[in-house]
Amino acid sequence: MKLFEHHQVRSVTQAIRLLERYGGRAKLNAGGTDLLGLLKADVLPEYPEAVIDIKPIRNLKKIKLEKGLLKIGALVKLADLAESSLMRSQYPILAEAALRIGSPQLRNVATIGGNLCQDVRCWYYRYPCHIGGPILCLRKGGNTCPAVRGDHRYHAIMGGKGCMAVCPSDLATALSVYDAQVVISGPDGERNVLIMDFYYPLGYALQKNEMVKEVFLPPIPQSSKQKFIKFTLRKPIDFALVSVACLLGFKGDEVADARIALGAISPSPIRAYGAEKRLIGSPINETIVHEVAEIALRDTKPLSGNGYKVNIAKTLIKRVLADLRFNQKVDR
């Protein structure tokens, strides 16, 4: 790793002050499980002049319920999300998504803030600088996206606007189902951004002098059934090829509330609103399940080499619906 100046801060204000002072030439470090990989391979368009350790900020490490709102500090670790009994009983999708990330060692240090702000996993983007120089793609300020004509088997099948890399964060997929808001702190105070709007075509809804302070989740409907499925080639370590999160509320046999989020198919997590609408008011049967899967994937435009992800996504949707229909209990 090339050298950088190193700072540690104890408050959000201090972090923001330093970010401002470096004017975009500093990087925050939370767990470091993503940042250190980027620095070692020297893939960022500009190597940061400084790294700012935000771990000493104390008040970002709690999960708390406040007036029905669940607030999760940016420094809450994935292991804490996965193991918290509150998460497991009330927000099992988020707990399961956290549990399915990486390995125990990663979850012991990786944070929710870092997970949401992690960089894309596109292999052109991550190509190590020391092997023949960096690949200057669109996301790094270049002119083209080599993935479009190259090997894009893991890239987006919808929603790409220039950059075809998918949002790598499983927590973002899970949070979409809960309509979570990301609380962003900056020099002028705080603002909230809906998780689905947090990802931009070439980056994040964060200015150079802003950071994620916490995430909050509005109350969930009573007695809903929830499930998260992540399709990977190997169970641990691998990123999702496709993931689906689904929350259903029933009135008798009929679906009264439906939320479906799809991950790893687009540069941001996707809510399948059309499919949700179709589900509401119907019982879950084979016809509906097929129809819903078709509607959810209707707007996809796969590249030449990743159409298979459409089929995986449809299958996962059918699986998740069947599972929620037949399992009375939410299984973690």
Next chain:
Amino acid sequence: MSNPYHCGYNLHSKTLHTASPGGGLKKTRQSKIRLHVNGKLHDLEVGDKPHQIKPSHTLAHTLRETLGLTGTKLSCDEGACGACTVLMDGKAVLSCMLLTVECHGKTILTIEGLRNPETGELDPIQKSFIEHTAFQCGFCTPGMIMSTKALLLKHPHPSEEQVKEGLSGNFCRCISHYHVLEAIRALTGEKGHS
């Protein structure tokens, strides 16, 4: 150190937050990192001289190159293989993905720290790995053993599922996983059910 948890090395350099771009390194040069490694206290200087800890040094680098504890292995160096696993405050972490300057006040346990320092007797986990030949080349073994240590600290009688989950971040190129599972099973008396 009355409050070791998450106290940065800037405890020793109060001017840190006023450091300006370009001047930060000068400030960190005077600071110190305190690590408790395998029961021993190390006060390490931060700076850019050869004997000092650079801000860009990983914990794996410091353990191996500065402290000479080469039992901790480096393989992928990007968080994906588990070879560099050590225990930090009792939990398994990847030493290749941590900056040493951010580990001030932490308690680290490496493979070298498992044996009894007085008698030299090996940890039961190490013994069981040897008895079951739970390795071939042995490169992943320190990481496997440290993950097992963390697992057994958390679940002294883990189920088969918990063992597999606990070791899911440790890869073995020689496919000794099956023997590793046997070694752990023998240790915990787990018969493979539940």
